[in-house]
Amino acid sequence: MNILVFTKRVPATQEEELRLLGDGNSVDLSKLPFKVNDWDNYSVEEAVRIVEKTGGAVTAISIGDAESDEVLRRAIAMGAKDGFLVDAGKVLHDPNARATVALNFLKKEGIAFDAIFTGVQSEDDQFASVGGILAGKLGLPYSTMVIGIDAFEPDHIIARRELEGGLQERIKVKVPCVLSIQSGINEPRYVSIMGVRKASKVERKVFKAAVYEEGVPSRIEVVKWVYPEKKGGAVMLAGELESVCKDLLGILKEKGVYQ
Amino acid sequence: MLEQMSTRVLACMQCGKCTGSCPESGKTPFNIRMLVRKKQFAAAIAEELPWYCTSCGACTLRCPRDVKPSEVIIELRSALVEDGLMPLALQKALENTAVQKNPxxxxxxxxxxxxxxxxxxxxxxxxxxxxxxxxxxxxxxxxxxxxxxxxxxxxxxxxxxxxxxxxxxxxxxxxxxxxxxxxxxxxxxxxxxxxxxxxxxxxxxxxxxxxxxxxxxxxxxxxxxxxxxxxxxxxADMIREGTLTVQAPFEKKVIYHDPCFLGKQNGIFEAPREILRAIDGLTLMEFARSRETSLCCEGGGGRMFFEVETTYERNAEVRVNEAVEKGAEVIATACPFCVMTLEDPATEKGITVKELSEILVEVI
Amino acid sequence: MSYALIVAEVRRGVFEERNLDAIGLCSLLDKESCLLIPEGAYDINDKLVNVVAKVDAEEMVFLNPLNMVSILDKVIEKRGKPDVIIFTHSSSGTECASYMAGRFDLPVITDVSGFDKEGGFFMKSYYSDKIFGQFRQAGDGTYVITVRSGSFKEFVVEKSVSAAVETISGITISEERNFIEYVEEETTEVDITKADFLLSVGRGIGNKDEIEDFMELADMLKAVLSGSRPVIDKMWLPKARQVGTSGKTVKPKVYLAMGISGAFQHIAGMKDSDCIIAVNKDPEAPIFQYAHFGVIADAMKLRDKMKVVLKG
Missing domain, CATH: 3.40.50 (Rossmann fold)
Structure with a gap:
């Protein structure tokens, strides 16, 4: 099996209060550290585990700036054979644009594969769409929220996809296909700094995205960025214990966890 | 021929002083002497064992053959880390440190x-x-x-x-x-x-x-x-030289817990005690195990970031119990990890844990 | 004909509640609404939409992006191109939405949680809700949306007449992806990371004997009981139920913390929960800094009162 895995370098925003610049024209990411997109980490791990069993190779692909080489080295340290950087000059917010660049890249470079893995979504834009759009454009079968791969045969995959409320759906998908991998499908291995240093010795090919951007339409546009409505501290429930209890039950109902 | 290792495991004569001084031996499956023995023969070591070590350094300080058992542990752990075999919580701590520079x-x-x-x-x-x-x-x-x-x-x-x-x-x-x-x-x-x-x-x-x-x-x-x-x-220098004066009394019985990395590993026993002694009304008390033999709080060596599987009476609890028995009102220490580990059982026993600076700001 | 196509999410015979958000957005957009749904006895208020288009297919066939391509072909053949296709932002909703965008070459905006009528743009979450982008499609034509659950339900308007019913038939079923079976996650050991509602207890509950009563409250609330480190350390609850850096990281819809002061290690394991409710008798407890709702009260007293209220 030859598996292509798309992996993305994203800002680590979980602990940050983000700032907007120039009346919401952009989000200030200048001081943030970057990391591999969590879902992509699971995807790489899953792909590596599969080829360890079936043979073949994992190729990691990142569409992003030159710094994205970092996530390729990481993927190689985890067991990918190759890393391809599709060096894009600008941030592509539109998942259609990202998927089209990916499509053009695969076609133009004639890259063969049995399966393409992406993460379910990326931590920054949370579009959860690039995998599906790419599959649609390639005319290949697709599934997202893949939480288990039970069998990987030359002509098909048996996968489990996560639905809501603890339910899963087992499906049979023809190969070649595109699968978007859900976090929690495995426990991604630790990649030590030494490991990454060793991986750096494997050459990563760099492709200029401009070549594949031809005819990439921007199908959606950002008017501007805004802050979410302020929540402001904990709302303290006071009064008689009984009325507090009733208020609490009201909240539980509103949140949909109690009848 | 066994490859000569950077640590001196081959010099070990299995006297057992390391295990004798280890804060984890006896109550957890961790036996440092045994691990050194296994390393001598390059025998397989269960992968969960090296993670019990708290890096207190007692074994290395007491070893008569300069085997540096605590360094042997680091070697064992390094091999596991390179293979990605470590407790998940530690993996997260490392990944966090790589990104945000804190665990x-x-x-x-x-x-x-x-x-x-x-x-x-x-x-x-x-x-x-x-x-x-x-x-x-x-x-x-x-x-x-x-x-x-x-x-x-x-x-x-x-x-x-x-x-x-x-x-x-x-x-x-x-x-x-x-x-x-x-x-x-x-x-x-x-x-x-x-x-x-x-x-x-x-x-x-x-x-x-x-x-x-x-x-x-x-x-x-x-x-x-x-x-x-x-x-x-x-x-301590400031107080001695008079640039800092203690103005108010602190009328409490205070027992001082030596942090491993301050005390036994770096020989700083006196400075914190000197500070405490300079405070009026403060009665300084000592644990039975203090200074070089101070009992490790189990917050070091990565133990701050994960829990070992075994449940046992934690050293922090042993410490707190002793402090309470001795009639101390405050456990003072000079290390944030010690504060964190001691405070858990201390709150329960109704005794206060204070980092030295917390006493000092009340009296200057 | 100008209309919005709402692709219903149905699962094991149930018309999912979050479909109402898609219908609500449709009202905001002022479009004639056509609800696309598989044939079957689903419990729907048929006054909420203008048209119900029933697809001659089982739900497992319907909720398959490959078959959705053929279904959409038939819908367009019959009714013309919709202005907008709305899916729920769920496992199957995002799957179909993105696949349709790829196959039919349509713009897509996902996880939409707001719509500004004046500006004609949609609000879309970025960076886990820390920032929102105001998005709109560039150009004209059909576009695809997925809506966030709970965002538009309030805009649903009941109409005076029942929906007209149409039938979509003759769809092609793909051989490239097939449904095999539903799998319930094994429930041998509780997995607190999977629970929607956690009732979590801490040192503040005092002693082991209290656990049973909290367990009872959890059962009454249909919550899963979890605990902070001291509770697990003392073996009042099994290790699998520990929340925190040394236990599990959880993100339930509601995290109800009782008698937990909020040690750093604990907070790290639960702070991303959708809604955090903290009950603690110490008003200075750090957990209140992270909570959305707080009650300053003794955990046991509140628990007992809660039981009385629930029983009565």
């Missing part, structure tokens, strides 16, 4: 926030005459319980008329725990980054707030040409 993955940009809330202004170290750096430490920069410690120490040093500065968000993890977890590569990166920043600003002196950071700068950063001290040494 909790808190925002690096907020590392200096404690200083913003302070009533005195602390300059950036580059703006100081002395180029004297107060090194905060990860846990004291972020943990709400420990954040008061740098604030206190800053006030105390300020009161004593000492000039110092901080690095704010440019400070990163010292690497002391990271090395002990076995991530040599990451430790190297952290060291390089900290060295570069200190060189850039011409830092001449480091006052460490945590004994763990102090240990790293003193012993593991190579020759920095920078004087490294623990803040208690500076404060």
């Amino acid at each position: 909790w993955g808190k925002s690096r940009g907020k590392r200096g926030v404690w200083a913003d809330k302070l009533d005195i202004e602390i300059p950036h170290v580059s703006d100081t005459e002395s180029k004297r750096l107060l090194f905060t430490c990860c846990i004291q920069a972020y943990d709400p319980r420990c954040m008061v410690i740098p604030s206190n120490v800053a006030r105390i040093l300020n009161k004593g008329g000492l000039e110092f500065g901080i690095l704010g968000e440019e400070e990163g993890c010292c690497g002391n725990e990271i090395r002990r977890i076995g991530e040599a590569g990451l430790n190297e990166e952290l060291q390089e980054e900290n060295k570069a920043i200190m060189e850039e600003y011409g830092v001449k002196e480091i006052i460490a707030l945590s004994p763990h950071c102090m240990n790293a700068f003193k012993k593991e950063y190579g020759d920095l040409g920078i004087k490294v001290t623990h803040y208690t040494e500076i404060v």
